[in-house]
Amino acid sequence: MSASSVFEKPTSSVDLTPEEQRKAVEEWKRAAGQLFLSSRDAIILVDSAGSILTWNPSAERLYGWKEVEVLGKPFLELVKVELPRPLGQIENILRREGYWEYELKETNRQGLQITVASRWTAWRNSAGVAIGRLHLDTDLTKLRRGEQQLRVVSGHLLNLRDEERRKLGRDLHDSAGQLLSMAKLNLSLSEEHLGTVPPRAAAYLEECSKLIDQALSEVRTISYLLHPPLLEELGLAGVLPWYVAGFSERSRVKVTLDAPKEMGRLPRELELGLFRILQECLTNIHKHSNSSTANISLSLGNKQVRLKVEDQGKGMAATATQSGNEGRTSGVGLSGIRERVTNLGGHMQIRSGDWGTAVEVVFPCVEISMEPV
Numbered sequence: 001m002s003a004s005s006v007f008e009k010p011t012s013s014v015d016l017t018p019e020e021q022r023k024a025v026e027e028w029k030r031a032a033g034q035l036f037l038s039s040r041d042a043i044i045l046v047d048s049a050g051s052i053l054t055w056n057p058s059a060e061r062l063y064g065w066k067e068v069e070v071l072g073k074p075f076l077e078l079v080k081v082e083l084p085r086p087l088g089q090i091e092n093i094l095r096r097e098g099y100w101e102y103e104l105k106e107t108n109r110q111g112l113q114i115t116v117a118s119r120w121t122a123w124r125n126s127a128g129v130a131i132g133r134l135h136l137d138t139d140l141t142k143l144r145r146g147e148q149q150l151r152v153v154s155g156h157l158l159n160l161r162d163e164e165r166r167k168l169g170r171d172l173h174d175s176a177g178q179l180l181s182m183a184k185l186n187l188s189l190s191e192e193h194l195g196t197v198p199p200r201a202a203a204y205l206e207e208c209s210k211l212i213d214q215a216l217s218e219v220r221t222i223s224y225l226l227h228p229p230l231l232e233e234l235g236l237a238g239v240l241p242w243y244v245a246g247f248s249e250r251s252r253v254k255v256t257l258d259a260p261k262e263m264g265r266l267p268r269e270l271e272l273g274l275f276r277i278l279q280e281c282l283t284n285i286h287k288h289s290n291s292s293t294a295n296i297s298l299s300l301g302n303k304q305v306r307l308k309v310e311d312q313g314k315g316m317a318a319t320a321t322q323s324g325n326e327g328r329t330s331g332v333g334l335s336g337i338r339e340r341v342t343n344l345g346g347h348m349q350i351r352s353g354d355w356g357t358a359v360e361v362v363f364p365c366v367e368i369s370m371e372p373v
């Protein structure tokens with residue numbers, strides 16, 4: 001059989017006699033040659049009923065059986081393939097397009113579950129008639145396991161960071177905030193003596209008083225942004241108006257909030273994730289955007305929850321948008337948002353230009369109850 005014939009449209013499928021089949025397999029192996037033996041991927045050839053006709057050394061390593069032990073056995077049952085749709089539908093696709101691929105879960109001889117990138121190709125004779133299928137399986141088990149572990153670790157790191165921020169916010173408020181308040185009080189007490197000091201010194205003192213006011217407002221804003229309010233108790237819908245108003249007042253960024261009044265409770269993880277994302281976006285607006293306005297919209301529908309935070313500031317550098325959407329930034333804010341979004345199974349999009357910046361996140365959300373889930 002020529003290499004290109006597997007991609008031609010089949011006219012129908014046929015069952016071969018054992019002798020015809022043996023010859024066809026020999027011919028196919030000759031054509032595949034060294035590739036079959038030395039490929040790192042598992043290669044499995046099955047007949048039109050799905051029984052194994054041959055598999056290569058990589059398949060032996062991946063699944064744990066020698067080729068002689070599996071000949072004639074039904075491949076899909078042997079490795080307990082979990083198909084995403086009925087086999088008949090996949091066979092229709094193979095008949096129509098000659099090709100199908102998917103990431104599949106299988107089980108090896110030791111009973112361990114493995115993950116493979118599986119590509120199926122119709123195997124046809126020189127007349128274009130389907131006589132079986134070719135499976136090419138790339139082992140992704142270690143990669144997927146590593147990704148899963150990374151996700152767990154990054155989830156822990158995010159929690160630690162949340163805790164750290166909460167503590168920092170409280171400490172900042174209780175230490176620097178209190179000290180500045182006392183300094184401000186002392187300065188106010190000294191105001192009545194200003195007439196007795198040289199005018200230049202009085203001007204400096206007045207300047208100091210203004211600087212302390214600024215520092216106080218900055219410390220309060222930062223600690224407010226770091227320290228989350230009563231999210232657990234009030235829920236996202238309950239906290240948002242209050243939090244946004246507090247942010248507006250402290251940062252002097254005029255923020256509009258468009259959110260459903262009656263929202264019930266979302267799953268706890270999701271509420272916390274959305275709130276942290278909002279906090280980071282508002283912190284970024286305060287720190288970087290120079291915008292005096294911002295809009296927040298939160299909507300529910302089509303089994304999704306969508307949060308969009310937009311400012312009308314100077315916009316991000318192109319690298320930050322790209323990094324926020326795909327890669328890394330020097331700061332941890334946007335990459336933290338990306339991590340949270342991945343962990344919660346959502347999507348994220350950042351758009352930015354000279355009109356400002358918009359960060360939008362969407363999460364699947366099935367359950368909405370009146371109590372935290």
Ligand SMILES: Nc1ncnc2c1ncn2[C@@H]1O[C@H](COP(=O)(O)OP(=O)(O)OP(=O)(O)O)[C@@H](O)[C@H]1O
Nearest residue numbers: 284285288289315316320329331332333334335357
């Ligand atoms: N709303 C915004 N307007 C303009 N630039 C922004 C905005 N949000 C983020 N940026 C830019 O994107 C960069 C990356 O943001 P990110 O939140 O990841 O880090 P950071 O805010 O600098 O540090 P961190 O969040 O770790 O405290 C920022 O340094 C800033 O240049």
Ligand SMILES: [Mg+2]
Nearest residue numbers: 284331333334
């Ligand atoms: Mg940031």
